[in-house]
Structures are given as C-alpha cells and as structure tokens.
Amino acid sequence: MARQLLKGNVAFAEAAIRAGCEAYFGYPITPQTEALEHMARRMPELGRTFVQAESEVAAINMVYGAATAGVRVMTSSSSPGVSLMMEGLSYIAGSRVPVVIVDIMRGGPGLGNIAPAQSDYNQMVKGGPHGDMRMIVLAPATVQELIDLTVLAFDLAERYRCVTVVLADGSLGQMMEPAELPPMTEPRPVEARPAWALTGARGREPHAITSIYLDPEEEEAYNRELQASYREIERHEVRFDETYLEDARIAVVAFGTAGRLSLTAIEAARAEGIAVGLLRPISLFPFPEERLLRLSDEVDAILVVEMNAGQMLTDVRRATRERVPIHFFGRTGGVVPMPEEVLSAIRDLQRELHPEEAVA
Amino acid sequence: MSVQAPSRTLAPVVSYPEALAPTPTHYCPGCTHGIAHRLVAEVIDELELRETTIGVASVGCSVFAYNYFALDFAQAPHGRAPALATGLKRTSPGKTVFTYQGDGDLASIGAAEILHAAARGERITVIFINNAIYGMTGGQMAPTTLAGQATTSSPLGRNVATQGYPLKMSELLAQVDGAAYVARQSLHDVVHIRRAKKAIRKAFEVQQQGLGFAMVELLSSCPTNWGLDAQGALDFIRDSMVPVYPLGEFKAPQATAAVQPSGNGKAAR
Numbered sequence: 032m033a034r035q036l037l038k039g040n041v042a043f044a045e046a047a048i049r050a051g052c053e054a055y056f057g058y059p060i061t062p063q064t065e066a067l068e069h070m071a072r073r074m075p076e077l078g079r080t081f082v083q084a085e086s087e088v089a090a091i092n093m094v095y096g097a098a099t100a101g102v103r104v105m106t107s108s109s110s111p112g113v114s115l116m117m118e119g120l121s122y123i124a125g126s127r128v129p130v131v132i133v134d135i136m137r138g139g140p141g142l143g144n145i146a147p148a149q150s151d152y153n154q155m156v157k158g159g160p161h162g163d164m165r166m167i168v169l170a171p172a173t174v175q176e177l178i179d180l181t182v183l184a185f186d187l188a189e190r191y192r193c194v195t196v197v198l199a200d201g202s203l204g205q206m207m208e209p210a211e212l213p214p215m216t217e218p219r220p221v222e223a224r225p226a227w228a229l230t231g232a233r234g235r236e237p238h239a240i241t242s243i244y245l246d247p248e249e250e251e252a253y254n255r256e257l258q259a260s261y262r263e264i265e266r267h268e269v270r271f272d273e274t275y276l277e278d279a280r281i282a283v284v285a286f287g288t289a290g291r292l293s294l295t296a297i298e299a300a301r302a303e304g305i306a307v308g309l310l311r312p313i314s315l316f317p318f319p320e321e322r323l324l325r326l327s328d329e330v331d332a333i334l335v336v337e338m339n340a341g342q343m344l345t346d347v348r349r350a351t352r353e354r355v356p357i358h359f360f361g362r363t364g365g366v367v368p369m370p371e372e373v374l375s376a377i378r379d380l381q382r383e384l385h386p387e388e389a390v391a
Numbered sequence: 392m393s394v395q396a397p398s399r400t401l402a403p404v405v406s407y408p409e410a411l412a413p414t415p416t417h418y419c420p421g422c423t424h425g426i427a428h429r430l431v432a433e434v435i436d437e438l439e440l441r442e443t444t445i446g447v448a449s450v451g452c453s454v455f456a457y458n459y460f461a462l463d464f465a466q467a468p469h470g471r472a473p474a475l476a477t478g479l480k481r482t483s484p485g486k487t488v489f490t491y492q493g494d495g496d497l498a499s500i501g502a503a504e505i506l507h508a509a510a511r512g513e514r515i516t517v518i519f520i521n522n523a524i525y526g527m528t529g530g531q532m533a534p535t536t537l538a539g540q541a542t543t544s545s546p547l548g549r550n551v552a553t554q555g556y557p558l559k560m561s562e563l564l565a566q567v568d569g570a571a572y573v574a575r576q577s578l579h580d581v582v583h584i585r586r587a588k589k590a591i592r593k594a595f596e597v598q599q600q601g602l603g604f605a606m607v608e609l610l611s612s613c614p615t616n617w618g619l620d621a622q623g624a625l626d627f628i629r630d631s632m633v634p635v636y637p638l639g640e641f642k643a644p645q646a647t648a649a650v651q652p653s654g655n656g657k658a659a660r
Contacts, residue, residue: 054482080481084474085507092471092504096447096478099465104478122468221483229463229479231486233442237412239457241448241466 034211039174040065040204043107043133043197045212046178048073050185052131053102053218054080056093060112061145062201063135067107079218087112091119091132098128099240101228103185103218107133109201110151111142114159120194121160124257125242129188133181133197135204138365146365147201149287152342155196156315163254165261166194167268168315172291174208180313182213187268189225191260198315200288200338202367270313271322275301279308281380282326284347285336286312288367293336296373305381315343323350330355331384336373337361408432410441412461421614421621423578424452424520428459430588431491431518434595435462444487445479447472449501451493452526470501473508476515487598489516495525498534498558505564505606512569512603516594519560519606521575522613523632530616534558537635542616557635561608565641571603573642577610579628583638593643602644610636 037045044066047055055070067083074081080097084090090106097104108116113134123130136151138144153159155168167187171177177199184195224230229238244250274294276282285293290311300307310326312319326333332355335344341359348357360376362368382388407413411432418424435441441462448456450469457464467475472490480488497505497519508515524542525531531544535557539548565573572594576587587609594605610632612624619627 054478056478082477082481082511085503088471089474089477089504089507092468092474093478093481095467095471096465096475097482098478099475100445100479100482102482104482118468119471126466229445229465230483231443231445232461232463237457237461237463239464239466241457241464243454243466 034209036207037174037210037212038065038205038207039177039199040135041069042174042210042212043177043181044069045073046181047105047131047185048077048079049213049215050182051103051216051218052079052105052185054097054104055106056082056084056090056097056104057106057108058084058087058090058112060087060109062137062147062204063107063109063133065204066133087115088118091116091123094130095119095123095128098123098130099126099229101224101230105131105133107135109135110137110139110148113151113154117154117159117161120166121162121164122242124160124164124166124194125162126240127192127257128240129192130194131181131184131188131197132194133199136198136200138363144365145201147203147288147338147367148363148365149200149289149338149342150363151198152315152337152339155198156318156346164257165264165316166196167191167264167317168196168198169270170198170286170313170315171203172287172311173210174203174206175210177203178210178212191264193260193264198287202288265317268314269317269319269322271319272311272313273309274311275308276310276326276329277308279306279329280331280384281305281307281334281377282310282330283307283334283336283373283377284310284312284323284343286315286343289336289338292368292370293373295370296377299370299374300377300381305377307377312343318346318350320350323347324352327351327354332356332358332380334358334360334376334380336368336376338367339363408436410435410444410461412459414458416459417455418452419615421612421624422452423609423611426578426584427518427520427609427611428456430584430591431489432460434588434592437592438595438599440487440595443485444489445483447476447479447488447490449490449492449496450527451496453491453493453520454527456491470496470499471504472496473501473504473513473515473517477508477511477513480513480515484514487516487595489518489595491518492520493526494519494521494523494533494535498560505560506567509564509567509570509604509606512571514598514601515604516598517604517606518591519608520611521560521608521636522611523557524613524616526613526616537631559636561606561641564606567604569604570606570642571644572597572605572640574606574640575608575610575636575638577628577633577638578612579610579625586638590640597644608636610638
C-alpha cells in the first residue's frame with residue numbers, strides 16, 4: 032500500500048475499517064467530525080453498520096450493544112462528548128466486552144473550544160468512569176502512528192476484553208501527513224464470533240452479559256479478575272519511544288503532539304550543545320513506570336511538557352519517585368506550545384543545572 | 392367387538408414456557424412482573440424464537456430479567472436499553488431483539504433513547520412496564536405517576552403545578568413515523584392479560600416482518616410501594632390507572648389507528 036496524504040480523522044477511520052471494524056456509532060463533534068463523516072459514507076458502501084446516534088450517551092451504548100454481539104466496534108468523539116460516554120465505558124469495562132474509542136481532545140473545561148489540547152489525560156488514564164477500572168490508552172504523535180495504534184487498539188481490546196482508547200489531540204485529527212494504510216481485513220464471519228457473544232441460545236446455555244453483582248463478595252471476586260487482567264496488561268503492553276537519551280543529562284517526557292514538538296526543541300537544544308533527549312510514552316496506561324524509574328538514575332533532571340496544566344506530571348513524579356528534580360512546562364486551553372517555548376524551558380533547566388556555564 | 396379403554400395419560404393443560412427459566416423471582420407478592428415475563432416467554436415459544444432471541448434488561452426491578460428468561464441477555468445502563476438493542480439488532484439483523492423496561496427507565500432517564508429508537512424505526516420490540524412509580528429504589532415519583540398520587544418523593548401527592556403531568560409514552564411514540572406498532576394493555580385481570588398477550592405477540596411479529604419499531608405498554612401493579620394488598624393493587628390499575636392511560640392499539644400495521652379504550656374498566660372485573 033503506497034503512502035498517501037491523509038487527514039488524521041479520515042486516516043484513523045479508514046484504518047479502523049481496514050482492521051475489520053464492523054460497526055461505528057457516533058455523534059458529530061469538532062474536531063473529530065470528519066471521522067464520523069468518513070464512516071457515514073464508507074460503512075454502508077461495505078455493507079457494514081453506521082448509525083449517527085442522538086447523543087454520545089446513546090452512541091456508546093449502541094457500541095456496548097454491538098460489542099455484546101461479538102463484533103469489532105468503535106466510536107470516536109472529542110472531550111465534551113467523551114465525558115458523556117463515561118457511564119457507558121464503565122458498564123463496558125464492567126462486563127468485559129472489547130471496544131475501541133478514539134478521543135480527539137480539545138480545550139476545556141466545559142464547552143471550552145475546538146483547539147488542540149491534552150486535557151483528557153486524567154479522564155482517560157486515571158479513570159473518568161466510576162468503579163475500579165482501567166482502559167488501555169495509546170497516544171500517537173503522527174498520522175502514521177494514529178493509523179497503526181488504531182489497528183493495534185482492536186487487537187488489544189479483544190486480547191484483554193477491555194476498552195482501548197486512542198488518545199490524540201485536535202491537531203492530529205486535523206493535520207494532513209503522508210501515511211500508509213494497512214491492507215483491508217474483512218469483518219469476521221457470524222460463525223466466528225467469540226464464544227462469549229450473544230448470538231441466541233441455540234444448543235447451549237443462555238449467555239448473560241452484565242456488570243451487576245449484588246453480593247459484595249462476588250463483586251470483589253470479579254474485581255480481582257479485572258485487576259489481574261490489568262496487571263497482565265501492565266506486564267505486556269508498555270510502549271514508549273525514546274530519542275537522544277544515550278548521552279542525555281536532561282530528559283523531556285512528553286506524549287503525543289507535545290512529544291513531537293518537544294523533539295524539534297530538543298534537536299535545536301542539542302545543536303547548542305545541551306545534552307537533552309526525549310522519552311515519549313505511547314501507552315499511557317500501562318504507563319512506562321519501570322523505564323521512568325531507570326531514567327531517573329540516568330539523567331540530572333526531567334522536564335515534563337504537556338498541553339494541559341500537568342496531568343501526566345503526577346504520574347512522572349510517582350514513577351520516578353522524584354529521585355531527580357522534575358520540572359514542568361505546559362500550555363492549556365487549546366494553546367499549542369511553540370518549539371521555541373520548549374527550547375527556552377530546556378535552556379532554563381540547563382542553566383539551573385550548570386550555573387557555571389551560564390552566559391551573561 | 393372390543394372397545395379400547397381410553398388412554399389414562401392426559402395432555403398437560405399448562406406447561407412451563409421453554410423461554411422462561413425455572414427459577415424463583417425476587418418480585419414482591421402481587422407484582423405483575425411475573426405475569427408479563429410469562430406472557431413474553433409464551434409468545435417467544437409460540438413463534439419458535441427462543442434460540443434466536445436476545446433480550447436487553449434495564450435498571451429497576453426488572454434488572455435481573457436475564458436470570459428469569461432462558462435467553463441470551465445483555466444488561467443495559469439505566470434508560471439505555473434501546474441504544475444497546477440498536478447496536479445488537481444492527482449487527483445481528485437475523486436475531487429477534489427485545490428490551491424489557493420500567494417506567495422510570497423508559498419514560499424518564501431513557502426518554503431520549505426510546506424516542507430516537509422509534510424515530511429510526513429500529514426493528515426491535517419493547518416491553519414497557521408502567522406501574523406509575525419507581526419500584527426498586529422504594530416508591531419514588533415516576534414520570535407516569537398519577538396526578539395527586541402520593542409517593543415517597545411526592546408525599547403530599549403529585550402536584551402537577553410543580554411536579555408535572557403523567558407522561559403518556561404510547562400516545563407520544565405513536566406519533567413517530569418509525570413506530571410500526573404501539574399498544575397499551577393492562578395486567579389487572581384475566582381478560583386483559585389475554586389481550587396483553589395478543590399485543591405482545593403482534594409486537595414480536597412486527598419485528599419479524601421488519602416493519603419497524605414495536606412497543607407494548609403494560610399497566611402493572613406495585614402493591615409494595617402503593618401500600619395496597621395484591622387485590623387492592625389490581626383494583627387501583629382498573630379504577631385509577633386505566634382512566635388516565637386508555638387501553639388499545641395506538642398504531643398498528645394496516646389497522647385503524649383509533650384508540651379502543653376499554654372504558655373505565657369497571658365492567659371488566
């Protein structure tokens with residue numbers, strides 16, 4: 032498949048189709064609406080299911096229903112819409128059916144605006160949905176990675192029977208970049224739906240897919256199973272990318288677009304002789320805990336860069352046990368930091384570490 | 392000439408529906424949920440749909456419906472059963488999909504989901520239990536609570552000036568083009584129970600024929616939260632609910648859309 036110029040929102044929608052996504056339910060919201068529009072045209076063309084729901088509340092519950100039937104199903108939305116899906120996501124996690132959701136984040140809180148932000152880290156990674164539950168969260172930094180992680184999200188959701196989130200921001204949804212789509216995968220035939228699916232109780236005991244366990248002991252036993260699956264995810268699904276860390280004395284830790292623009296700043300800083308590198312977490316849950324702890328032994332300071340007020344920052348502090356000074360640079364409300372601003376934060380940090388080298 | 396003795400084996404007059412699980416329910420004595428469950432199960436058996444039907448349970452007293460039907464079942468968040476049913480039916484068009492929802496679930500928190508499922512003409516069957524009160528949480532006011540009816544959250548009686556009017560979901564949904572069959576029946580006596588079963592059967596047949604959205608509203612009892620005994624609760628349906636919620640078909644394929652009210656029910660006892 033050749034590389035082509037693709038808009039992020041269209042790219043992940045088409046990637047999902049090629050990953051065998053059989054049903055899409057969504058509600059229009061900027062800056063991800065092109066994904067819904069792409070699905071509206073393509074899914075019926077391929078004999079698959081597209082429904083524009085009356086709300087995000089309904090959309091996520093349609094997704095839930097289709098997931099109980101054992102099909103590959105997804106939705107996509109943006110911050111305020113994703114907030115409305117929290118109830119459904121908790122039920123989906125509580126009944127262990129596989130679902131993929133793409134969140135193209137925008138500035139908040141409230142209605143906020145439609146500019147790119149990373150304001151939903153806490154909501155998606157730390158749990159907006161009620162109950163002791165986690166979702167796998169994958170954060171792409173390019174359109175190509177958005178495509179690849181969307182495909183991976185379906186596999187992970189099915190492997191662990193959980194919700195997998197692709198967490199990107201409005202700039203990735205809106206930007207056009209050369210990227211390569213995967214080859215087409217047909218949806219699985221009806222006979223090949225998973226053994227737990229609701230397909231009608233023919234020649235077997237009826238299946239019930241539910242998240243209610245009135246007996247606290249039974250609920251706790253179920254919670255233990257859930258927690259065991261999250262530990263399994265933590266053992267096997269940690270993903271991150273690192274650049275220029277071999278000789279670095281300063282490490283920038285940033286995900287998604289913040290990671291990408293930090294790299295531009297890091298390259299400029301290195302040209303000035305500052306030994307700085309980048310650790311870019313790709314899986315936000317599971318978080319690269321072990322790598323961050325090691326990193327705290329390797330560098331003199333860490334600079335966390337985010338497009339929010341410091342949401343991942345608390346996880347970096349925790350994972351490194353603050354064995355090195357942790358600094359933060361963030362812009363909020365839909366303001367995308369310029370690489371020059373990050374460069375300036377790197378220079379400040381360098382001066383703080385090496386005051387003797389400070390230039391007047 | 393010899394006369395053969397008549398067989399001593401008698402065919403059973405009543406049997407347990409296959410679609411109903413042989414399990415005791417948690418429903419209160421005098422509650423008509425059991426009757427509604429049995430009617431749905433009998434219809435599913437008669438239409439030979441047991442192995443191809445998927446039910447969606449809601450939140451409220453019928454939350455454990457999946458334990459009582461011998462069918463594949465999903466359990467939906469409060470009010471969202473029509474959305475789950477949409478997801479199921481669209482991806483399993485060959486299956487029969489139904490929801491079983493109470494009045495708090497369907498008419499209050501799930502008002503948007505039921506309205507839009509009807510508007511899209513989803514090929515699903517909805518069994519709507521209207522007992523004019525929240526049962527599971529202990530007798531609070533529902534959208535369907537009658538004017539003046541005392542509940543734990545309208546202790547002086549529902550004051551329509553501040554707490555609104557009873558919501559007539561069947562009349563409302565019958566206006567929607569995507570709805571193919573909408574009927575209201577009652578479970579307060581044998582005559583009406585038989586009519587209710589006919590309506591439930593039609594609501595499943597409409598789905599089988601792919602005609603659109605189908606709903607049967609069933610006026611039901613809640614003796615525990617109404618503070619009445621079992622017979623008193625059935626009388627309350629007949630005397631107080633039926634006059635507010637007239638019975639009959641509000642919309643049916645090739646049928647007159649005229650309401651056929653069964654009067655105030657006084658003679659039906």
